[in-house]
């Protein structure tokens with residue numbers, strides 16, 4: 001039986017997707033060729049690209065609203081600089097909620113003045129700052145919707161009338177939001193979409209063309225839009241798997257369906273963290289992420305016992321990030337509820353033993 005996979009990313013993908021993806025590696029579309037040995041300009045792959053792009057917009061409710069979906073290279077980390085390259089003339093506002101926001105800020109500083117509107121660094125990013133003001137004279141506001149490492153998630157996004165940019169790498173397609181409030185959304189594929197190697201960028205075309213600098217072609221959103229996300233050879237396999245995952249999600253009932261499942265999983269685990277006297281949650285309760293739950297043992301002398309128990313229960317990927325320590329249970333879209341139950345069972349067994 002497959003392990004219960006709580007890995008933070010790359011992470012669990014649906015079984016049916018893995019099955020179809022493995023078949024396509026050997027024989028794609030029954031054409032006696034592998035998906036990864038055909039031209040990216042051939043009709044079968046162009047169809048994959050178009051399907052993946054339109055499914056992404058459809059699932060987010062952004063069809064016919066002036067948005068384009070792109071599948072680019074370089075991970076979300078390249079988007080840290082690409083957003084600034086394409087959008088930052090003078091000044092931009094950033095909310096600092098952890099390592100990934102911090103890295104985005106570092107890159108953006110190469111292009112202009114950065115106003116850090118608020119930061120939760122004072123408590124090692126275990127909460128989401130609130131009540132901050134965003135200056136009106138900035139080119140855009142950037143935030144990270146879900147902080148993969150610290151296990152916090154923005155529940156209420158600030159109302160900002162300008163251009164809104166969001167790194168949704170670790171919670172895209174997991175919960176219902178008014179995605180039309182964002183002008184640019186980016187997400188590395190390797191959480192809720194597919195294998196590492198491609199990055200989804202959803203962009204409202206009208207925000208482009210407003211910076212004065214020359215932009216190298218590979219970093220220019222306009223170039224990728226004009227070439228239908230085929231300016232250079234795209235990451236054919238990660239895009240194909242992303243398409244399969246988006247099809248899987250659509251068939252299940254889209255974001256409204258998966259959000260309910262994600263809420264059930266998060267409730268089950270957080271209830272146990274709060275009930276079980278051996279454990280303590282890391283993130284502030286109101287800001288807890290439904291994707292990545294961070295928690296610690298109250299008594300560290302139980303670490304070895306607990307670690308042996310969850311590994312014996314066929315659980316994978318529970319170690320916390322080195323900057324937080326403790327444990328992190330990542331519960332992305334493809335993780336079944338019974339995997340969370342398996343973890344809760346181990347936590348309860350530890351309580352009986354201790």
Ligand code: PMP
Nearest residue numbers: 075076077100148167169170188
């Ligand atoms: N942003 C967030 C929220 C992330 O979780 C990650 C990676 N885990 C990144 C950005 C960086 O993504 P990549 O490794 O694709 O560059």
